[in-house]
Amino acid sequence: MAYKFPWREIDESRITVIGFETKKLSFTIDQENILQLLVGHTLYNDSSVVVRELVQNAIDAVKLQKRYEHERGKLSNLGLIQVDWNQEKRELSFWDNGTGMTMFDVENYLLKVGASKYRDAAIKKQFPDFSSISHFGIGILTCFMIANDIDIITNSEEQEDVNSINLRKVTGSYLVRRIKKVDVDRRIKEHGTMVKLYVRNDVDMSTLERDLRKWIVIPEIPVYLTMNDEDKIRIGYDSLKEALVKFLNETGRTVDGEKYDVYEETEGNVTIAYAVRHLRYLSDWCLLEIDSMQERKKLQVPVGTCVEGIRVEFTTPGYKDCSILAIANIKNSKYQTNVASVLT
Numbered sequence: 001m002a003y004k005f006p007w008r009e010i011d012e013s014r015i016t017v018i019g020f021e022t023k024k025l026s027f028t029i030d031q032e033n034i035l036q037l038l039v040g041h042t043l044y045n046d047s048s049v050v051v052r053e054l055v056q057n058a059i060d061a062v063k064l065q066k067r068y069e070h071e072r073g074k075l076s077n078l079g080l081i082q083v084d085w086n087q088e089k090r091e092l093s094f095w096d097n098g099t100g101m102t103m104f105d106v107e108n109y110l111l112k113v114g115a116s117k118y119r120d121a122a123i124k125k126q127f128p129d130f131s132s133i134s135h136f137g138i139g140i141l142t143c144f145m146i147a148n149d150i151d152i153i154t155n156s157e158e159q160e161d162v163n164s165i166n167l168r169k170v171t172g173s174y175l176v177r178r179i180k181k182v183d184v185d186r187r188i189k190e191h192g193t194m195v196k197l198y199v200r201n202d203v204d205m206s207t208l209e210r211d212l213r214k215w216i217v218i219p220e221i222p223v224y225l226t227m228n229d230e231d232k233i234r235i236g237y238d239s240l241k242e243a244l245v246k247f248l249n250e251t252g253r254t255v256d257g258e259k260y261d262v263y264e265e266t267e268g269n270v271t272i273a274y275a276v277r278h279l280r281y282l283s284d285w286c287l288l289e290i291d292s293m294q295e296r297k298k299l300q301v302p303v304g305t306c307v308e309g310i311r312v313e314f315t316t317p318g319y320k321d322c323s324i325l326a327i328a329n330i331k332n333s334k335y336q337t338n339v340a341s342v343l344t
Helices: 031-038 049-071 103-110 121-126 139-145 208-215 240-250 293-298
Strands: 081-086 091-096 147-155 162-168 176-179 192-199 223-227 233-235 260-267 270-279 284-287 304-307 310-313 326-330
Touching: 049 081, 049 091, 049 139, 049 192, 049 208, 049 310, 103 147, 103 162, 139 147, 139 192, 208 223, 208 233, 208 310, 240 260, 240 270, 240 326
Parallel strands: 081 223, 304 326
Antiparallel strands: 081 091, 091 192, 147 162, 147 192, 162 176, 223 233, 260 270, 270 284, 270 326, 304 310
């Protein structure tokens, strides 16, 4: 009989060991402690990443839905992501008209730590050039940083009914309830997902708009915020240049091409915008530095690096500590938003 190495299986029952313990050891995981670790400050040092994670998940879902519709020759509707905050009820909701989740998706991606639908072999094969923002599959866990209770209603075109799931405690067990499509909110009646967080009383939500703007710079899908049923507030910009121009104008430095100017350039899959100021006595231009650390603390300065429009770094692109007013965005690459962001 011919044998090929390496062997698929080895019968260890008749092996005798000398000088070793017969029992083999390996790493094991205490699920409850690991889940508590993932939602604690040992992983994320900034609870505002909750809004980043949920918005970027929504963006990916809408982008993928557009791909499905394009493949079917269907004219795609404009994608939309809506964030709602109700101060009285302390409810923070995220709505998107993306793909929604089937029961398979809920079980194998939503509730499986470290698994991401967008890294699935079937998705990669069907859409090899699809570039997702999400990567690690732990976005829903971050919600427990600010909420103990979470409701999810998700509608996929692949199912006749809508899935509704209530998450109570990160280590709990959950049941999925089926809802008729005619009974769901119009925003997800065709397809999409709603994630509602019941925010704890000890969580400060006064910086919600600022937190969204901190992370969401030039989203591919429009993002809007509504606070206490007031008018919608648009989050993000159409371009990096627009972000810098708005910041300079708001801080009293009019971008007129005479004293200040902003340029935007693209090389490959990287776009960068940077500000310059005119040197009065040398009659030349130089890169504009941020005036002081005090200004950085008081204002939300658009400096850093983005992946698919979501900011992941907060220092001048290519530098560790430099304070040149510049911001970059990387598209269609292997890079995704990082797990533990460290703000500087």
